[in-house]
Amino acid sequence: MLDLRHVTDHLDEVRAALGRRSAQAAALLEPIAQLAAERREVIAAEEARAAERNAASKAMARLDKGSPEFAARRAELKDLGEDAKALSERRAQIEGAVQEKLAELPNLPDATVPSGSSAEDNPVLGTWGERPACSFAPLPHWDLGPQLGVVDFERAAKLSGPRFSVMVGAGARLERALIGFMLDLHTREHGYTEIVPPFLVKDAALFGTGQLPKFAADLFRIEKRDPDKAYELYLIPTAEVPLTNLHADEILEAASLPLGYVAYTPCFRSEAGSHGKDVRGMIRQHQFNKVELVRLCTPESSAAELELLTRHAEEVLRRLGLHYRRVELCAGDLGFAACKTYDLEIWLPSQGAYREISSCSNCGDFQARRAKIRYRPQPGGKPRLLHTLNGSGLAVGRTVIGILEQCQRADGSVIVPEALRPHFGGEVICAPDGRCASS
Numbered sequence: 001m002l003d004l005r006h007v008t009d010h011l012d013e014v015r016a017a018l019g020r021r022s023a024q025a026a027a028l029l030e031p032i033a034q035l036a037a038e039r040r041e042v043i044a045a046e047e048a049r050a051a052e053r054n055a056a057s058k059a060m061a062r063l064d065k066g067s068p069e070f071a072a073r074r075a076e077l078k079d080l081g082e083d084a085k086a087l088s089e090r091r092a093q094i095e096g097a098v099q100e101k102l103a104e105l106p107n108l109p110d111a112t113v114p115s116g117s118s119a120e121d122n123p124v125l126g127t128w129g130e131r132p133a134c135s136f137a138p139l140p141h142w143d144l145g146p147q148l149g150v151v152d153f154e155r156a157a158k159l160s161g162p163r164f165s166v167m168v169g170a171g172a173r174l175e176r177a178l179i180g181f182m183l184d185l186h187t188r189e190h191g192y193t194e195i196v197p198p199f200l201v202k203d204a205a206l207f208g209t210g211q212l213p214k215f216a217a218d219l220f221r222i223e224k225r226d227p228d229k230a231y232e233l234y235l236i237p238t239a240e241v242p243l244t245n246l247h248a249d250e251i252l253e254a255a256s257l258p259l260g261y262v263a264y265t266p267c268f269r270s271e272a273g274s275h276g277k278d279v280r281g282m283i284r285q286h287q288f289n290k291v292e293l294v295r296l297c298t299p300e301s302s303a304a305e306l307e308l309l310t311r312h313a314e315e316v317l318r319r320l321g322l323h324y325r326r327v328e329l330c331a332g333d334l335g336f337a338a339c340k341t342y343d344l345e346i347w348l349p350s351q352g353a354y355r356e357i358s359s360c361s362n363c364g365d366f367q368a369r370r371a372k373i374r375y376r377p378q379p380g381g382k383p384r385l386l387h388t389l390n391g392s393g394l395a396v397g398r399t400v401i402g403i404l405e406q407c408q409r410a411d412g413s414v415i416v417p418e419a420l421r422p423h424f425g426g427e428v429i430c431a432p433d434g435r436c437a438s439s
Contacts, residue, residue, distance in 0.1 A: 001370045002105050004098060008036045017108040020115060020331035025106055032101045039094045046087045053080045103213060107366040109331040110340040116330025122343070123330075128314070129323035131347055136410040140350035141401045142281035144408060145171065149432045151282070162279070163271065163286045165397075170429045174403070174416075175289060177423035178396050179264045182291040182316055184423075186393055190312045192262035192293065197242035199265055200233040205245040208371030210337035210363075211237060220268045220286075235268035239292035240390040247296065248371040251383045257375060258297035258305060262393065265290065282397045283355060289396035293360075295389040298375065302362050302387035303340075310342045310360040313393045317357070320417040322402045323347045325354055339364045344394075346402040357398045360391030 007014050011033055019026040060073035114123055132138075145151030150171025156164040167175055186192045200222060206212040211219060220235040236242060243261045252259075267290050278284035293312060297305045310326070317324045329341040338361035345354035365385035368374070374383035407415045414429040421427055 001102055001366060002108065003369065004036070004102060007032060007102070007105075014108065018105070020109050020113075021106060021334065022117070022332055028101070028105055032098060032105070035094055035098045035101065039091060039098065042087055042091045042094060046084060046091065049080055049084045049087060053077060053084065056080060103207070103370075106336045107334070107339045107363060109334055110362070110364075113334065113340050114328060114330045115332075117332035118330075119333050121330040122327045122333055125326045125328055125342070127323070127325040128318060129321065131323050132349055132406045134349055138349040138405060138408060139412075140281065140348075141404045144404050144412070144414070145282075147412060147431070148404075148414065148429055150174065150404075150429065153281075160286075163284065165282050165285060167400075169432060170426075171400070173424060174400055174420075174429070175396055177420055177425075178399050179289065179291060181319075181420055181423045182393060182396075183262060183264055185316060185319065186262040186291070186293065186312060190260070190315075192260040192312075195239075195243060195246070195261050195263045197236075197239060197246075197263055197265065199236050199268075201236055201241055201245070202233060205241050205248070205371075206234055208245045208248055209241050209367050210370065211241065214336060218270050220270060236265060237269045238267050238290065238390075239263040239265040240294060243292060243294040244296075244367055244373075244388050244390065245371055247373045250373060252296070252373075252375040252386065253379065254298065254375055254377050257386065258295055258301065261294045263292055264396075265292070282401055285397065291393050291396065293391045293393040296373070297387050297389070298377075299365065299384070299387050302364065302389065305387075305389055306340060306342070306360065306362040309389050309391050310344070313344055313358045313360055313391050316394050316399075317344065317346065317402075319419040320399070320403070321419075322399075322406055322417070324357065335359070335361060337361070337363045337366050339366065346398065346406075348401065348405050349408075350405055355398070355401075357402065358392040358394050361389065363388045363390070 002014070007029070015026050015029050018029055056073055056077050060070060060077065063070040063073060114121070116122065139147070142153070146153065148170070150168055152166040152168050156166045159166070183194060187194050203212055206219065219237060222233045222235065224231055224233065243263055246261065266287055268287055270286060271284055282288070293309055295305050295309055314326070324344050324346045327343050327345060329343060334341055341359055341361040343356050344358040344360070346357040348355055364387050367388045368385040373386055373388070375386045376383055403417065404414055407417065409415065416424050416427055416429060
């Protein structure tokens with residue numbers, strides 16, 4: 001969430017920054033500006049009424065209690081008190097409306113973020129590895145996986161409907177191997193603390209990271225009814241939500257920063273508004289596995305922390321030998337809570353295109369303000385908002401896709417990346433009967 005004082009004191013600057021995202025984002029600012037102006041008027045009227053009440057009270061103290069003037073002053077004080085109460089109630093209404101409108105505003109793009117309106121404007125910062133050279137027509141993962149018997153979309157649809165998958169045999173083992181490999185890398189070499197968080201969270205946690213109220217339609221809500229009470233919880237759309245909110249409403253000491261957390265969780269998204277996009281395969285599903293990285297740090301170090309977090313995610317792809325590129329999101333393509341984002345995109349030979357496998361973002365103090373996460377720069381000093389960062393390290397299902405597509409051979413088998421073999425327990429994936437898919 002943006003700071004109200006900064007918004008109102010630098011209205012033109014904030015409007016211009018939001019305009020870099022879109023005209024629609026900038027338009028969200030106008031009701032806030034109007035409400036803020038009305039709030040200032042109400043506060044001025046409150047102060048004037050307070051001064052009048054003070055003067056009337058002093059004047060009444062000098063009068064004889066039985067005099068007509070005393071009665072008149074008492075009536076005047078009553079009227080002023082009612083006016084003050086009404087103004088106070090109006091100010092509370094305005095401030096509530098301001099907070100609601102403020103919660104709808106996205107984060108301001110960092111000054112270093114390139115301008116642009118869509119993914120087509122995202123500059124490519126670099127690539128790693130060579131594109132796999134295929135002397136055959138590579139199969140898409142939605143054909144290769146079922147042929148190898150490692151993914152079953154039909155039975156998943158029978159169980160749960162579209163946009164689900166059942167991982168079978170070597171497919172299930174591949175996902176499990178990737179999860180262990182990623183967690184080991186991030187904890188043993190990158191220094192993250194592993195967390196196993198709840199997969200159900202309160203609405204306050206989702207508000208803290210920015211999923212609520214804007215993305216309510218993309219969440220799965222669980223209504224629980226006990227004999228004594230009813231309450232709601234939400235399935236997490238990403239482990240970013242519980243990891244970031246571990247320190248909600250807390251004040252940390254600067255000496256404890258930076259903090260790095262990693263978690264494997266299933267993630268649940270309704271994919272509202274994505275009808276017709278990636279309907280085949282495992283790219284965009286309602287349930288998927290992900291290893292998430294979250295870092296908490298001081299404002300002065302967050303730019304460097306974003307570079308570090310992104311390198312940690314890249315290292316997974318490099319260890320697996322998968323060709324990818326890094327792009328920087330332009331202002332118009334940034335996520336709601338992010339002020340700067342790098343996407344890692346993996347090459348899919350069957351599509352002849354790159355697809356996102358990790359999104360690494362610096363959210364500045366945007367989430368910290370919503371979740372009330374602060375730190376003390378010095379012991380006993382005044383608390384400040386810290387900065388939060390997050391990124392996929394990596395999306396497990398999309399990594400499976402990358403391995404199936406980049407490591408497939410002409411005979412239909414798939415070579416398991418060398419770094420993964422100790423976790424997987426083999427070198428090649430073939431069909432369950434021992435034959436490869438196209439043999």
